[in-house]
Amino acid sequence: MTSKLEARQKARQDDIIAAARRCFRNSGFHAASMSQIAAEAKLSVGQIYRYFANKDAIIEEMIRRIIDYRIAEMEGKTQTKLMPHLLACRFTLSEDDDALMLEMSAEATRNPQVAAWLAEADERMFNNACTMLQKEHPHLSPERVRCCVEVIAVMMEGSIYRRLTPQKVSPEALEKIYQEIINMLITAK
């Protein structure tokens, strides 16, 4: 009985998050209210409040899920081998996730609560990437690993951001340069 109830509650929560994502994508952070999210999820506002105390709680859960997905997708892959190609072709796991994170980042510049969630999300991603890179390249010092992850994070965020404007150079030429940068980063220091 309990597990059936839990499954139904989980499904309802999923619906609300999906509806919130559509609202934020279509109308932006401020234009999407709790009542709009309820309407989009085909629920009453009262029902929504049974699952989430407020809009902030929905946003927190939405960010958490995006980061969980990104970490899960990193797992078990030799990141530094794939990285030059992924950067050069401006690869993304999900355009929708990227757009939502951009929306949240714009909001974070005026909303300390959203900024705190983004900082937490970034720290989780960062530490996870450090653990993976250290395992892949045990000869690197922990300090060097953190530097590498920071520079790779900068390049990934920058590439995702630049997907908004047309690519101006050939991905092949870019891939060679990114390969050189990654090689340099993981050389023993």
Add this chain to the structure above:
Amino acid sequence: MTSKLEARQKARQDDIIAAARRCFRNSGFHAASMSQIAAEAKLSVGQIYRYFANKDAIIEEMIRRIIDYRIAEMEGKTQTKLMPHLLACRFTLSEDDDALMLEMSAEATRNPQVAAWLAEADERMFNNACTMLQKEHPHLSPERVRCCVEVIAVMMEGSIYRRLTPQKVSPEALEKIYQEIINMLITAK
């Protein structure tokens, strides 16, 4: 007489742009309406329309000015010398400009008109940076110059984006790595 009128019109236009910037920063793109901008500029809505046909025209002018300022600040500086330090300390010309560009980027994911202005702005910045880098390093092929500018742009955008979360490694260690990357980029190819 004409120049006096022009000066007054220019001052009025400046006031409107400044008011629009404050509105977008405080309430986000969608929450800021023409009547809000008018109120913030202490003008009537009718007066605003004498200077800008609509909110889009204000946004276009706002983006144009941000890019003009960035290009003017690049002018006459040996970019590749300064770059490692600027990247490592996550330097920005203006936090307000960055936040507004982030707001515009989030909007660009659903608004093709804003996306087109950002693409135009990026192209102007990109071509300007290419001209400067080519002058600074005449031995580089034009194709190599474009690749360098793209990678530098990725690192700059990524660094600005990551200013939203706490820095996790020492700027000194980062600066050395960025220096190696820049040296590699401008080595004759």
